[in-house]
Amino acid sequence: MSKTITTGWISDKINGIAVTQSACSSQNYAACASRVVSYIVIHYTGNSSDTAAANCNYFKTGRRGASAHFFADDTHIMQSVKLKDRAWHVGANSYKHKACRNTNSIGIEMCTSGGYKVSAKTKQNAAHLCAYLCRLLGITAGQVDTYVLRHWDVTDKNCPAQMAGNGNAEWTAFKAEVKSILNGKPNASTSAPVSASSFKVQVSISNLNIRKGPGTNYARTGKKTGKGVFTITETKSGTGSKAGWGKLKSGAGWISLDYCTRV
Secondary structure (H helix, E strand, C coil): CCEEECCCCCCCEECCEECEECCCCHHHEECCCCEEECEEEEEECCCCECCHHHHHHHHCCCCCCCCCCEEECCCCEEECCCCCCEECCCCCCCCCCCCCCHHHEEEEEECCECCCCCCHHHHHHHHHHHHHHHHHHCCCHHHHHHHEEEHHHHHCCCCCHHHCCCCCHHHHHHHHHHHHHHCCCCCHHHCCCCECCCEEEEECCCCCEEECCCCCCCCEEEEECCCEEEEEEEEECCCCCCCCEEEECCCCCEEEHHHEEEC
């Protein structure tokens, strides 16, 4: 599995958070016109407590000899290096993984919230970011175990520390969440609705697509609503709809509220 990446910055909302950009110093990554990417590598910053903004600010000044494409904390997802450029996040003198390198991977750094630990909310945001990138690269839920890795898997570094090691339950849970999001079924604990109040809408078109999740980046279910009145149990912001996305009471999936009138 691989995809040639020519794009740079992401500007979508992920898990309800608008991705912001804070460009890394050109001393800390390798600029590329394009590159072939296969892997997503999960890291943690290794600090006692920090933020995405603080890390981005650190890498945008001076020669650091390292970088990552993204930093996630409890409230922010920030991009530091363009996707088409090569960040320096898994470089080493020797490797445990036979194929994953800086040249063909995207690096996500999870920030810490105290005691060198990554919080549940930061892991949630990182999982949603990872799933977004999986869709971009064409990685399916069934391929997550192969193409979503820890720094530990690539170089044997103890990173992310609380997810490192064979049979780590926290890492298994993280990958399960990424798979669940890709399948359009994020765990209830990781899906913060804009509104949980049920209401009815009138659909104004006969061919409104139903999707597996709240955004055009989620796959279509293959079904359409037709015109009529439907009950919405949850709303979320997402790509491809100015009015947001509504979850159908039937459980069939999500529809764009751009084509609905509340009744």
